[in-house]
Amino acid sequence: MKRNRRLSGFVILMVFLSTTVTGCWSRNEIEDLGIVSAAALDAAPNDKVQLSLMILQPPALAGGQAGGGGGGAEEPAIIISAEGNNVAEATRNIATMLPRKIFWSHNRLILIGGDLAKRGLHDMDYFSRERQTRLTSWVMVSSGKAADLLKVKTYMEKTAAESLSQLNRSRVSLPIQVYEFLSALSTEGVGLVVPRVDKTPSLEAGKGKEEALKLTGTAIFKENRLAGWANMNETRGLLWLRGEMAGGVITINDPIHAEGYISVKIRDASRKVAVISVDEGLGIRVKITTDVDVEEVQQKSQFGNPQYIKAIEEAVAKEISDRCNKSLALAKELRVDAFSFGAEIRGNVPDYWEQVHDEWDDIFPEIPVVIEVEVNIRRMGLRNNTLERKD
DSSP states (O other): OHHHHHHHHHHHHHHHHHHHOOOSTTOOOGGGEEEEEEEEEEEETTTEEEEEEEEEOHHHHTTSOOOSSOOSOOOSEEEEEEEESSHHHHHHHHHTTOSSEEEOTTOOEEEEOHHHHHHOSGGGGGGGTOTTSOTTOEEEEOSSOHHHHHTOOOSSSSSHHHHHHHHHHTTSSOOOBHHHHHHHHHSTTOOEEEEEEEEEEOTTTTTTOOEEEEEEEEEEEETTEEEEEEOHHHHHHHHHHHTOOOOOEEEEEOSSSSSOEEEEEEEEEEEEEEEEEETTEEEEEEEEEEEEEEEEEOSOOOTTOHHHHHHHHHHHHHHHHHHHHHHHHHHHHHTOOTTOHHHHHHHHOHHHHHHHGGGHHHHGGGSOEEEEEEEEEEEOOSOSSOOOOOO
16 A cells, blocks of 8 residues: 555656656757858948848858759858848848748857948847847948948858958957947947958959958947048057057167168057146046067167167157057047047046036047057067178
8 A cells, every 4th residue: 555655656746747847948950040150230221221141051161062952062151131120120021031040149240331330320239139149249340331241252261250250359450349339339438449341352363252351440439320430550559548459560660770670579568547637637648568579670680789779669669659649639530539538537536527528529639648658678589680681
């Protein structure tokens, strides 16, 4: 009798537990998914937005064929576009043409076309709400149509999305991810700057790669609209003043010889910003410190002479200062605090910020900015003497 009771109790327990097991009801099979690798947003007529998605074809990416009747090699991805009143509607319109479920979780990149950037960035709201989208996706802006960039066949990577993701990781420009993008849009005193990428003639023209993708500077936004562009030299000034310089090479005229150039490689860089008192009221002091290695010298070197080393350090410091001043002049012309100086004032002098934050765009161009640069040469390279040609 006891045995039957135990057996009955066990059966009842198992039946109860079976009702609490959900199983894999939300599992997604890869062959049922349209995996998004990149998205491009462009302005469309009647104030609509055009959404273009790069959908991966996994068999082609693996080096095989995607199946079907064709005998040629499959493209690694397809581009499909649709228009809508907003991104959500455009996404649903694409879904009516795509025989697979749109899957955002692997999206690497969001490209914004120049015309849409001038109109405003309200369409980015979708990427802060849709649960599948990644807040770590890169954001970039093109001066032309963003969708055209997705079609470019790149040098080493299989898709434009992979190539642009690698460019962002190199930190040559000012890379920004979705969460940083959204934070800058919503934070007082923080400037929004986004890498600019455009098409350029390819070095492999005639081999199926007539165009290439190239970082060409930075898009500078005022509130949520494109205010202007910074070229690559001005972008490097932005990097220094924002404390985001991660490396690179600086080339200067030889400070001693009449001809020739000297190149140094940036090893380390730091920036300190302070709010200072000046005759006109408040000002900003930016102290930049960088360690460099000598990378190349064209004329006979004199590295045994401390004055020669000091002359190089001063020449490099002047070059950095010039780049900073150019980017500062551009930002003041656009009336955009691209360096987030307002955030420094808000944190250090909150009472003053409360008085000026509504008019900061008008006050910023009048704020004095003092730039101090210190350069230290740490290494001369593997040799002290310069290679000289013997006639």
